[in-house]
Amino acid sequence: MRSHDSDALPISIKGVTKTYGPVHALDDVSLEVNSGEFITLLGPSGSGKTTLLMVIAGFTRPDCGSLKFGDREVIRTPPHLRDLGMTFQSYALFPHMTVAGNVAYPLKLRKLPKAEIAERVERALDTVQLGGYGDRGIDQLSGGQKQRVALARSIVFEPRILLMDEPLSALDKKLRDQMQIELRHLHEKLGMTTVYVTHDQREALTMSDRIAVVNKGRIMQLATPRELYERPANRFVADFIGDSTFLPVEKTGVGISYNGMALTFSEAPPDTEKLILMIRPERIVLSPEGPREGVNNFSATAVEVVYQGDSFLLHARLDDGTQIALRGGVRGASLSALPNVGDTVTLTLAPEDTVLIDGSEV
Amino acid sequence: MQAIRANETGLRVDEKLERLKLYGLSSPALLLILVILVIPVGWLFYVSFIGGDGQFSLENYQRMIKRSSYMRIFRTTFEVSVVTTALCIVIGYPLAYFLSQLPARLANLCMITVLLPFWTSLLVRTYAWLVLLQKKGLVNDWAIALGLWDEPIKMVHNMTGTLIGMVHIMLPFLILPVYGSMKAIDRDYMKAASNLGASPKRAFWDVFFPLTLPGLFAGTLMVFILCLGFFVTPAVLGGGKVIMVSMKIVSNIELFVSWGAASALGVVLLAMTFAILWVASRFLKLDQIAGGGH
Secondary structure, three states, X not given: OOOOOOOOOOEEEEEEEEEEOOEEEEEEXXXXXXXXXXXXXXXXXXXXXXXXXXXXXXXXXXXXXXEEEOOEEOOOOOHHHOXXXXXXOOOOOOOOOEHHHHHHHHHHHOOOOHHHHHHHHHHHHHHOOOOOOOOOEHHHOOHHHHHHHHHHHHHOOOOOXXXXXXXXXXXXXXXXXXXXXXXXXXXXXXXXXXXEEEOOHHHHHHHOOEEEEEEOOEEEEEEOHHHHHHOOOEHHHHHHOOOOXXXXXXXXXXXXXXXXXXXXXXXXXOOOOOXXXXXXXXXXXXXXXXXXXXXXXXXXXXEEEEEOOOEEEEEEEEOOOOEEEEEEEXXXXXXXXXXXXXXXXXXXXXXXXXXXXXXXXX | OOOOOOOHHHHHHHHHHHHHHHHHHHHHHHHHHHHHHHHHHHHHHHHOOEOOOOOEOOHHHHHHHHOHHXXXXXHHHHHHHHHHHHHHXXXXXXXXXXXXXXXXXXXXXXXXXXXXXXXXXXHHHHXXXXXXXXXXXXXXXXXXXXXXXXXXXXXXXXXXXXXXXXXXXXXXXXXXXXXXXXXXXXXXXXXHHHHOOOOHHHHXXXXXXXXXXXXXXXXXXXXXXXXXXXXXXXXXXXXXXXXOHHHHHHHHHHOOOXXXXXXXXXXXXXXXXXXXXXXXXXXXXXXXXXXXXX
């Protein structure tokens, strides 16, 4: 197979719109995927992420827009001439062909010599750790094995772009975690530009170079996993990725305050009309010693304390009635220091974890 | 030990009772099959070996081999069945494909039009064709009015009429299983084929068509076997010129009151059907035929 310095192709999507009656499945979407990049389209079901993938693959004809692989405009190119690999959620392995028959199919279509086909099929099966499975029937495979065969079939003809539509959603959690790492390694090894669709935020965070969060046919934010989690562009992204509590804040003449308390924060908030404070449960800390200097202190009443083995979850009610979640470690003494339901507790939030985001509805 | 084996006998009895009840449910049907199928067929078999003199004899079978008229009837039966089946495939497969690609609501509507004749009396449909196809019938009148042909064409009381009628009547038997197997094909298969580089034509022949083969095979078999024993349509539309085995059976009984000869023909027809089923079963499982899909 190809090495990392391959001729992977960049994808350029400009102004793609697709409507189904009054519904905008895609609303003027533009996206630049760099050559060799692993990009994930993440969004709830019905957000348009799959529609976008189908537009790239050529199975959905958009109303308008431009799609380029490298310099080549392909928006009107039929799918079988786009020369890109794709794996389907259902795997779509041909049931009347063996494993080897499936993997060889794209090579046969490209009229490669028989010996080369056999060699390439074997290599592709080795790559997905299914060497020696060539003669098996598709119905003799487990879900994870089918996934691997589908992958082998989509990379065997060395496409320069690989599309993956929720490839791991049918697998159980353990296998899914393992396959995520494997897919990531495979991407590093083969270096093809990859567009991956999922609704699983953890999967997206684990695998992607960049993530495009899609909602209502639009890209809400395009950023690296870290940026996305730490500095979500708006409430939808913050809500969709990870858990968070949102608190209303007011702009005062000098700064920003919550419930009359001036907030300390390390990063300038976005310049927008309505701001909200996003608090991640693992970033807010229980302070048994009471309020501290240099951080934002919140006074609250413990509502529920849940012991979860590797951590504990505290639900507390802030003075203004908002419920807030806090996740903490259970190392050493902290377990015995857990508050009881009804206790008044102090929660602290460091300035660098005090993230103000655009609170306008999208 | 005593505690572990507790209730062993009782549980085993329960299981047996349960199984007996299950058999009990099917007993009316089994009885019916015995009375109206097994016994009459056995009787038929017996009668076919009774000669004109009331003694055991092979004359009914010998006659079939010796007389060329019988061989001609078998050949006609076979020919009509083959041609009807072939026409059903040529017309039915594309139609089933078209239906399978339609949106569900439209497909259902079209399916009703396919099935409508299926629910109409066979005799009515056959005579309807007689009305349409006769010399002064609708088809000839309109074709001449439109200038398609000048003289009325003879389309009934011959092979043409027989085939038109039989294809029409058999078509649903082919379309239904084929349509079923087409609907069962995951649409992602075709997308995958296309994504891997197959043109629509290649994708059809490489992926779609092979996956519809069980349905096509089931439909073909059903149509062919039904054709072999068909009576009403060839009798009415063939006008005595297309003589199939079933018609010979009738004439043997009605004209010659020769139950032995009629029975022997029935036995041969039955044997042919079994032979076809046996050959077919070597290529695919028979429950797939009944199921129509895969």
